[in-house]
Amino acid sequence: MAYGTVKSSVGGQTSPFAQSSAPSDGQPILRDVEPEHAAEPEPRQSSWPRLKSFYERNFGLLLVFLAQLFGSLMTMATRLLETGFETKFHALQIIFVRMLATAILGSLYMWIKKVPDFPFGNRGVRGLLVLRGSAGFFGLFCSYYALAYINISDATVISFLVPTLTAFICFVALKEPFTLNEALAGIVAFVGVLFIARPTFLFPVPGSPEGGADGEAMLLFMTGRPEGLVPAVPASPAERSVAVICAVLGSFGAATAYSTIRVIGKRAHSLVSVNYFAAVATVGSFLIIMIHPDLEFKVPQNAAQWGLLVAIGVAGFLLQFLLTEGLQREKAGRATNLIYTQMVFALIIERVVWGTVPAGWSLLGSALIIGAAVWVSLQKTKVQALPAKSPVVDEESSLLGTAADRATRSA
Template identity: 40%
Template sequence: MSAAKGFTVYSPDTSDFNIPSPARERIAFIPAPEVSIQHSKRSGWYDSYKRMVRCPRALRPLVSRWARFVGENSGLLLIASAQLFFALMNVAVKMLNSLDEPVPTLELMFIRMLITYVCCIFYMLVTGVPDPWLGPKGVRLLLVTRGFSGFFGLFGVYFSLNYLSLSDTTVLTFLGPLTTAAAAALILREKFTFKEGIAGAFSLVGVVLIARPQFLFGTAQRVPDHGHIVEGGHGDPFERGTPAERLLAVGLSLLGVLGGAGAALSIRKIGMRAHALHSLNAFSAYCVVASGIAMLWQQPHLVFPKRIEWILMLLFIGVVGFIAQTMVTLGIQRETISRGLMGNYVQIIFATAFERIFFHTTPSPLSIFGTLIIMSSAIYVALTKDKTKSSTARPDVTLDNDEGALEEGLLRGEGQDEDTELKERHEMKETREDKIEVESRAKA
């Protein structure tokens, strides 16, 4: 017979339950990879992209492809978008030249670049950009070269607008990408193929057809000032001067192409070692000084505003010029010269449309034919361009790796060499894979 024994339930003084819990497992912290200063700040549109990620699953592939396209072509897109503002600026310059008393080229340059200089200094002082006046010490000589070359580039364009139509002046500037690519091959040792040289030769033929020099096309009559029919086409009421003056305008426009090439090479060499507005500040400062000295030497008849439209149009030229130059500088910093400057050819679309809208003119048949030759040469170079390792080695930007790959494609500095860029991408990829693996073990 067994007797039932009572029992007493005791509560432990301490609660120490050695029960393994996944929640208490220590997860190793993996720090973010060290990135250069250009990776540390995200642009506003990148934050907009992050919000777009929270879209329906069906649209995520489209969003990923769009983000990858923007990330890999940010420099080209910036330069192409800047052409709209350049075309608007050229329209305003043509309108100023069509006034009863046209504005001298040097005076126009002085006022426009003075506005740009004030905008640059104001922005850098407000935002705290270091060395706003002279730029970083290591690139000051390159900044001087950028300003010197940019002055001749701007002077050539403005002078040619006095005697050539808007579309002719725009097409002449299309020699810039090919000229710059050739200069980059000689100075920066970038690749320049034989087909690009052939395209450049055909582009020169197009320039001859646009300029129509007297020694090839014979003696021509003075170009009418009020839109009479010329050479089977419609004359430009804003195009004036003798054939000799037109030839001089073409020559200075080609000098402007060389100046633009020197400016692009300087920006490319500077890379991310200086703020984009440092480059634009040097350019505008040199133009103000050079045009001011030239006006004191030539003593042209200065034109003072008599109408409110004159002042508003001049302010418009300064503002849109500042926006366009800033976008081009940012684009060249992020893209190779030979590829990035292909965005310049978008300007012919805007120039043709604006010339038709504002000036009601149609280019002559020879100008159209020369334009087609130059455009065909540029398209040929763009379509047959060899893919380089730097363009094919970039990882795809998807919704899984957008944190590093998209930001890398947009904000990385072009001043690094290719081996360093590949090493950074490899390290960032390994870090993301390790992080995903640790998170998977934690969930298990």
């Protein structure tokens, strides 16, 4: 039976309860009376507090995202300087410019913030810090050298080998567990590298003695079409294979550096570790260029080259700073997922700047390597309990799974 307002005949007033027609049992039914004036609804909460809350929850992710963007822009500038002009810059000179800027800006930041043990770090770990810087320098040189012959997307995805290589190095040097799943992930990632390198003994090139005709069309497919801002960079299968080997060695050098970071632990501030990397790379690249008879410092010939050099220095520092700050604010799992946006940036840059699209084999290899890296990270997260906080963070440590987790706050 419906409920409603019923007025009684007494005084013409509305009674709180009024009698209605009785049912078969003869008992009256009491009806609730609706108020004359319903309460007005509460005003809706302003959207600003919700936006502010969303911003605060995801600010760390934003910093990590921006770090990947600056890292991709820095890689683009590096490849343009190595291949895009008549005056080509050697990888060592680019490393010198980038790391000199990182060392200067990083030292100024630590001096202003009064970072503990600045500039040389804890006396007990200085040898390990030098080893970390040397391994990082070796890895960076190999990665930059490879950029002269392979696409940014291929070079980027090969860097995702770092988690598996780090797990293997820690197994050999530190006697940490190396599970069957990690070994299988390593095999899968190695197969992915073969698909990217495409050595001629496994992937004969059409037009070669092993591949028959249409060699020119196949080479164009592998290097891209002239639809970008600058011409695509041709590379022979042999050059490509050597470059991929260098990129893998670069990942091995980075993994060695991160294994050293694991040993150093909380005994050195993150920026002190980064500064050792920058200082060793700056001094090392300068000495090699000065000593090697075939190398010399090239002077930029135009504003574009000057701009790219400046961009490399600034972007390198921003990459380091933003990633450090982002990982200190964000959960490792969410932050690690954003590392793979590098691949998206790389594909966009390749298409816009050089007009290239990775071959199908490269995309398949990329999927295998990224899948293996994610798998290793998930396995590490499940198996190992992690400390709440560690001061050691640098630009690629978020690729390490457990090493990245050490660099972040617990929820």
